[in-house]
Amino acid sequence: MKYRKIPDETVRRLPIYLRVLLFSREQGKENISSRDIAVFLGVNSAQIRKDFSYFGDFGTPGVGYNIEKLTKQIKKILKLDVTHRVALVGVGNLGSAILAYPGFKIYGFDIAAAFDNNPKKIRKKINNIAIESISRIPTLKKRGINLAIVAVPEEAAQQTAEALVKAGIKGILNFSPCYIAVPKRVKVITIDIAMDLARLPYYMPAG
């Protein structure tokens, strides 16, 4: 409860810090300075110290932050200190790429179910996940899965979201190129890959 006031922008950066911390620990480091993190990420270190100040200060001047403590704390705040099972809906090109993506595990995510409406795909396996019919989405509730990734075509996105909400899903990562409407209690994060590309020209030298 006491963490509720962390700004969204800080929450957005926490997974980025977490990845740097996990990477540094793998390298055998025990401490890391805000300056090191800043250099690694290309951001400014005052921002990093400010972000960390929202949930307590583990830094020692001249030594830096204790990586293990800070990792634990960030995981706890992000509720990543437990494994989350995740469902994927839509196993087209993008969905298949998501199923094969190796990067979910480090944050404690386990893609545990995949659904598609194409009968030809049902029971096929990608990365050891057997694809199920979307008619089985309602089983998510009793399987204890409350996070979902939506990678269906735009025209199917809203009805997919509604089926997921009915099945008890509380958070949706939406890759369909449209907004989806859900009850307030459900959090949706919509990814628009074109938006990331839209930042690039700004940084390019003229001419």
Add this chain to the structure above:
Amino acid sequence: MKYRKIPDETVRRLPIYLRVLLFSREQGKENISSRDIAVFLGVNSAQIRKDFSYFGDFGTPGVGYNIEKLTKQIKKILKLDVTHRVALVGVGNLGSAILAYPGFKIYGFDIAAAFDNNPKKIRKKINNIAIESISRIPTLKKRGINLAIVAVPEEAAQQTAEALVKAGIKGILNFSPCYIAVPKRVKVITIDIAMDLARLPYYMPAG
């Protein structure tokens, strides 16, 4: 030149605002308040006003911002006031999804070339783009393409980036799950879809 001091975090948000503005104009609106934008995006309106203040203030109290003026200004700052031709390297599942993605056009991007190392894919067309051998990456310079999207497996990412830099590419959107090293003059934005998922549990109700 005078825009150089806009913070990265503001630059990151500008495409988000731009999309809201384009959407609102489509709806026939002429003006929009920071409050409307805030509600639409679920962020706070003080942040939006602060972001806009970096490049001049087009707002009128009680009326809001002139959508057309603000759209032009943001496009100019982001250097999106011209069409950018973009190359894609790696036409696997993710690359195919990117080629089919309809969302690039609204920011003025034109995916104009696609490369893969699989001989079976060469000359096949996706969305009217004929796939070329990666041996043709050096032709990008004379084709005037200086932005690229990398969607190759992790082990091929670094060498792909190096080939692109040699071919005059100045900005890379990297979907490979690893950091890539490039000269300082080249801007790389690395996308980690797991990182976006990592923000979701924070917002989910307990229990």
